[in-house]
Amino acid sequence: MRRTISSNYNHKLRPAERASGGRTVYDATTHSIRVAVEPNYLDDQSSPEDDYYVWSYRVVIENQSGSTVKLHHRHWRITDAAGKTQEVHGEGVVGEQPVLNPGERFEYTSGAPLQTPSGIMAGIYQMSTDDGTMLDVTIPAFSLDSPFGRRTIN
Numbered sequence: 001m002r003r004t005i006s007s008n009y010n011h012k013l014r015p016a017e018r019a020s021g022g023r024t025v026y027d028a029t030t031h032s033i034r035v036a037v038e039p040n041y042l043d044d045q046s047s048p049e050d051d052y053y054v055w056s057y058r059v060v061i062e063n064q065s066g067s068t069v070k071l072h073h074r075h076w077r078i079t080d081a082a083g084k085t086q087e088v089h090g091e092g093v094v095g096e097q098p099v100l101n102p103g104e105r106f107e108y109t110s111g112a113p114l115q116t117p118s119g120i121m122a123g124i125y126q127m128s129t130d131d132g133t134m135l136d137v138t139i140p141a142f143s144l145d146s147p148f149g150r151r152t153i154n
Contacts, residue, residue: 028140032065033127035139041146048117048148055144056111059093061137062123063100068130070099071106076123076139081116093125117148 027036038058045054056074063069076088093098098106112121122141 012086021153024143026140026142027062028138030138031135032063033069033135033137034060034062034064035127036060036062036126037121037140037142039121039142039144041144042111043147048145048146051068052113053115053117053146054111054113054145055146056109057121057142058107058109059139060105060107061098061100062105063102065129066102068101069127069135070098071097071125071127073126074123074139075126076121078112078114078119078121080114080119084115086097112144112145117146 004052023038023040025036025038027034029035036059040056040058042054042056046052061071071092074088074090074093077085078088079085094108094110096106096108100106112119120141120143121139123139125137125139127137
């Protein structure tokens with residue numbers, strides 16, 4: 001019998017830590033699976049005069065559990081500064097469905113374009129353990145910021 005264990009899924013940004021080089025890293029741990037995301041604005045691929053802004057994001061998935069896990073599906077929610085949300089569903093990540101033994105990690109880089117100078121992304125990875133238990137693993141909400149976004153201090 002397959003069970004699915006869910007996690008909370010929302011767009012709240014949690015405090016991020018600074019990586020070496022001053023970049024911001026967002027992370028969440030669900031079911032002992034740590035997901036860390038480091039976004040990076042790509043000035044050379046963006047065209048602000050055409051309302052086209054591009055970011056890369058590096059994701060590290062680390063299996064801190066005692067079971068082998070496999071990533072099956074991804075579900076992203078991408079919201080731009082105007083409040084327009086798009087959802088992206090798909091199998092695996094970057095053409096792979098990685099299997100992680102306890103203590104192993106998988107890293108990949110992908111990208112996202114927006115029509116506004118800032119936005120936010122968050123999501124869920126659907127994974128399974130070696131006994132068939134399905135897990136919803138949180139991809140932490142992270143901010144897509146460009147030098148062209150208006151900043152407001154509350």
